[in-house]
Amino acid sequence: MVIPALNEEDTVVAVVRACLASVASEVIVLDSDSTDETAQRATxxxxxxxxxxxxxxxxxxxxGKGEALWRGVRAAAGEIVVFVDADVTTAEPWWVGALAAPLASPTVHMVKASYRRAMGRSDSGGxxxxxxxxxxxxxQLFPELAGIDQPLAGEYAIRRSTALRLPFVDGYGVEAGLLIDIARVYGPAAIAQAELGLRRHRNRPLEELARTADEVAATILSRAGVGAARVSQRPAEPPDRI
Incomplete structure (x- = not known):
């Protein structure tokens, strides 16, 4: 499993410990040149x-976050790659098994976490x-995906072989891009969901979320072929290199 991290020294240890206590055969923290003690504390x-x-x-x-995930897939050794964000404060060991379990079916290629999003002291609003x-x-554009509770969830599982066959948007639109691409290639039924309960993490101010929203919107619009929306992305691997 892979934990992408950038300057998350305050939360990464608890996430690592939860994942080490899980069914994961490996726990990798993919560090994007953190300037704090994220790498040292994770080690x-x-x-x-x-x-x-x-x-x-x-x-x-x-x-971009998508670049980190693209590299995380390449660092992982297993056929199933589970991602968990490094800023989560409610990570539990059972999350990993819950996310990986639906992939026992050969028709499932991705499992997205479903949860309630906390905001401040409230258990909702995030x-x-x-x-x-x-x-x-x-x-509006992909109604077949309207039933996905958390399309941008940073906690999800994906087949490594599937991930290698798909492009990865560089930035925060990566999860939306993968979701749409998997539904397009394998059908919406290839995406399962796993209930994880309540998720708390470091809520970001609106000024930072504006960039995230821009990148997510651009990704969805570009996948739908709307207007001139474009995103920078890593292309899928050629079949002979997978």
Missing amino acids: EAGARVVNWAEACPEVPTRP GRVTELTAKPLLR
Whole structure:
């Protein structure tokens, strides 16, 4: 499993410990040049820390969360890759097994987490970009995905072989892009959901979320062929290299 991390020294240890206590056969923290003690604390907690440039050293790095996930897939050894965000404060060991279990069916290629999003002291109100950007656009442009509770969830499982066959948007639109692409290639039924309960993480201010919303919107619009929307992305691997 892979934990993408950038300057998450306050939360990464608890996430690593939860994942190490899970059914995961490996726990990799994919560190995107953190300037704090994220890498050191993750190592001390027992994770294998891989700097993102070293995950695929022959390819220069590009900025963005999607780039980190693309490299995380290449660093992973197993056929099932489970992602968990490093800023989650409610991670539980059973999450990993719950996310991986539906992939026992050969027709399932991705499992998205389903959960309630906390905001501050409230157990609801989180997921502003999801509720105000991603879901409305998906309902209008990709109605077959309207039933996905958390389309932007950072907690999900994917077949490694499937991930290698798909493009990865560089930035925060990566989850939306993968969701749409898997539904398009394998059908909406190839996407399952796993109930994880309540998710708390470091809520970001609106100024930071604006960039995220822009990237998510651009990804969904570009996948739908609407207007001149374009996103930068890593292309899928050629079949002879998978």
